[in-house]
Amino acid sequence: MAMINYSTILFPLLAAIMIYSVSANFHQDVEITWGDGRGQITNNGDLxxxxxxxxxxxxxxxxxxxxxxxxxxxxxxxxxxxAGTVTAYYLKSPGSTWDEIDFEFLGNLSGDPYTLHTNVFTQGKGDREQQFKLWFDPTIDFHTYSILWNPQRIIFLVDGIPIRVFKNNEKSGVGYPTSQPMKIYSSLWEADDWATQGGRVKIDWSNAPFSASYRSFNDQSACSRTSNATWVACDANKDSWMWTSLNNHQYGQMKWVQDEFMIYNYCTDYKRFPQGLAKECNL
Known part of the structure; x- marks a missing residue:
């Protein structure tokens, strides 16, 4: 495989400014963008x-x-x-030809499992959904959801366990996000026309208000900026995430998740894609 030339992808955008937050604090790291007071930061910025x-x-x-x-x-x-609620957590770039990396959590009736929906968009094109049932109840306690995005692959992880990998196959004509900076977004919203059992189960407003909680945000292993002039330089020799791939144990973990808990894979949906599956499905 040819080595990625970071000087053409990353470093023209970077200034040699090392800015890492010592500890995450929501007051410093995010802004509530909508909801008229329904989004709250408490516990001195920890929650x-x-x-x-x-x-x-x-x-x-x-x-x-x-x-x-x-x-x-x-x-x-x-x-x-x-049921009928969606908690979305994703990376997205602006514009009409955006890139995006998605976690979406589709609610369900009491006692029925959540659906974890994942997707990857490149240049505004998605249709790369994989869905899973989680092997735990994600409402009882906090669990860690991670996106590892480097020039070779995107890895989706749940509590450190890889559930999906989307590889960079640009050399084969498959789009991959390499040049558009993305922000993190999250929202809790009503989507009962499709979210639960294809829209058959509607939201029960007698249970409102619904609430989702966040903590322990960590972006220290990332190249980030707050404005066009303040890129944080990333040393690819020191930042191991820049080169991360799965080892044999992690491949085994991912196979277990996909064998036991995957409920939808766009790469096997011939009915939805009668003209042929996406190119990356056969690579």
């Missing part, structure tokens, strides 16, 4: 809560934007009857 009622949901975005990195967030999802 963020989004809520949804019949009038509105809520959301936040990161102050920094990122070009490659490993980013962790601990989330505790809406408890009880969460």
């Amino acid at each position: 963020l809560t989004l809520s949804l009622d019949k009038s509105s949901g809520s959301g936040f975005q990161s102050k920094n934007e990122y070009l490659f990195g490993k980013i962790d967030m601990q989330i505790k999802l809406v408890a009880g009857n969460s």
Whole structure:
């Protein structure tokens, strides 16, 4: 495999300014962007809560934007009857030809498992969904959801366990996000026309307000900036996430998750794609 030339991808954007936060604090790291008070930062910046009622949901975005990195967030999802709700947590660039890396958590009736929906968009094109049922109840406690994005691959992780890898196959004509900086976004919103069992189960507003909580945000292993002039330089020789791939044990973990808990894979959906599956599905 040819080596990536970082001087053409990354470093023209970087100033040699090393800016890492010593510890995450939501007051410093994110801003509540909508919800008219339904998003709250408490506990001296250690906890963020989004809520949804019949009038509105809520959301936040990161102050920094990122070009490659490993980013962790601990989330505790809406408890009880969460049918019709969606908690979205994702990276996204602006514009009509955006890049995006998605976690979306689709609520369900009490006692039924959440659906974890993942997707990757490049240049505004998605349709790369994989869905999973989680092997734990994500509403009882916080769990860590991580996106590792480097020039070779995107790895989705849950509590450190890889569940999906999307490889850079640009040499084969497959789009891959390499040049558009992305911010982190998260929102809690109502989507009962599709979120639960294809929209058959509607939201029960008697359970409102619904709430999801966030803590332990970590973006220290990332290239980030707060404005066009303040890129944080990333040393690819020192930042091991820049070169991370799965070892044999991690491949085994991912195979276990995909064998036992995957419920949808775009790479096997011939009915949806009668003209042929995406090119990367056969690489």
